[in-house]
Amino acid sequence: MERACRHDPSAPPHPPAGEGWGEGVPTIENPQEERTLTRRCAASSPTSGRGKRSARLDISSHIPSIVAAVITLNLALAAGARAEELLPYNIVGDGIPASLTGSPGDAARGRALVLARTTTCILCHSGPFPETRFQGDLAPDLTGAGNRWSASQLRLRLVDASRFNPETIMPSYYRTDGLVRVGRNFAGKPILSAAEIEDIVAFLATLRD
Amino acid sequence: MMSWRAMAAATLLVAAAPALLAGEIAPDARRSGYSFMGPDTRAMQDDDTSNPGMLFVLDGEALWAKKTGSADKACVDCHGDARSSMKGVAARYPAFDNALGRPVTLDQRINLCRANHQQATPLPYESRDLLALSAFTAHQSRGTPITAGDDPQAKPFVEQGRALYMQREGQLNLACTNCHDDNFDKRLAGAPITQGQPTGYPLYRLEWQTLGSLERRLRSCMTGVRAQAYDYGSPELVALELYLMSRAHGLPMETPAVRP
Secondary structure, eight states: OOOOOOSOTTSOOOOOTTOSSOOSSOOOOOGGGOOOOOOSSOTTOTTSHHHHHHHHHHTTTSHHHHHHHHHHHHHHHHHHHSOOOOOOOOOBTTBOOSOSSSSOOOHHHHHHHHHSGGGOHHHHOOOSOTTOSOOOOSSOOOTTHHHHSOHHHHHHHHHHGGGTOTTOOSOOTTOOSSOSSBOTTTTTOOSSOHHHHHHHHHHHHTOOO | OHHHHHHHHHHHHHTSSSSOOTTOOOGGGOOOGGGGSOHHHHHHHHOTTTOTHHHHHHHHHHHHTOOBTTTTBOHHHHHOOHHHHTTTTGGGOSEEETTTTEEEOHHHHHHHHIIIIIOOOOOOTTOHHHHHHHHHHHHTTBTOBOOTTOSGGGHHHHHHHHHHHHOOBTTTTBOHHHHHTTSTTSEETTEEOOOOOOTTOSEEETTTTEEEOHHHHHHHHHHHTTBOOOOTTOHHHHHHHHHHHHHTTTOBBOSSOEEO
């Protein structure tokens, strides 16, 4: 599932494609040489906020459109400037038993999220994903994760893996404190939204062998 | 995270005597990014007629002899034949500058020469001319073992670079050491992670489709962990560069290398 870019629309343009660990379309077929992608919004992405914004500016030759555009932009700015509020959750034992959103996630959406480079899971993990060669091996294979862990444990691991292992390299996907020099476009925001976490938890719980 | 800083500081104290800190790569285990590449990319680097970086070296050779600035002087007027005068120089950079009291990179040295001796405007970072001049200069050190950071005056800056290297940062909360010391030879989404050795810069990256500096590479890794990248030429980037070079002590220079 490709989600629209949620970067602050007032942020400066992204650096040219090619920064990060590879952006956009892989130019080389050999998987050894393939670059990886962690940026949520490649500059060339048709779903990026920049594309939308310029489309908006293009239609602004009509006065009413300008007014509409300005209002839209202001709303977007207000949303972008405000740090995303984290929903409160309760840790019980070694897990978070209750859904962060109050409703169950969608496993199919969760699978698509885990496979999306921008979610970053398969940078490190491999799993039962025959359709992609580009899987990492810095972390355990996700096959059977649903046997090894309860939904409650999976939820806490995604929210803040450092609760299980303080030295872990696995990022905390639903935490905004204790971080250093977070990029302008990401500051104050968790890596994933509460709904995305729930979708991924629902998917991981289905990984039983 | 503060705990990381504290840990790094504690490790420094404990390990004052042995040269190697926990997690660091032993000298005989240090390997250039070259050794992680496939045969095609290696062949491209090895053959000067197919190495795209050599075009920049040739451009740099022309610029070396071109008079510029209000002093109307060329590099060659002060330094003579680069083949002898610049041999081994890049293997010592970033080098401590006595007048400034801090280390400067090769790019910064080139721009200091432009300002002080050529009375010319500085070349922007990543501009073709600056890359060409630094590629040409560093190419004269191809094969020379790296010794940057040996100068005692540089030590505090090496330490600063090491602290930055150990510091987790960005939304993904990862430090350089997490990938390049602890996980080299593993794969990040299918791409091999190397030791992050700085031996080949400026180098031609297939993904960039151009030559790029070490600073560009470091900024890319910072962007990759969704951290705010330090500005080109900032003291932090220079310190990181210096630490990386001292960490690569003894490895031969490869400029201009090719990387995927």
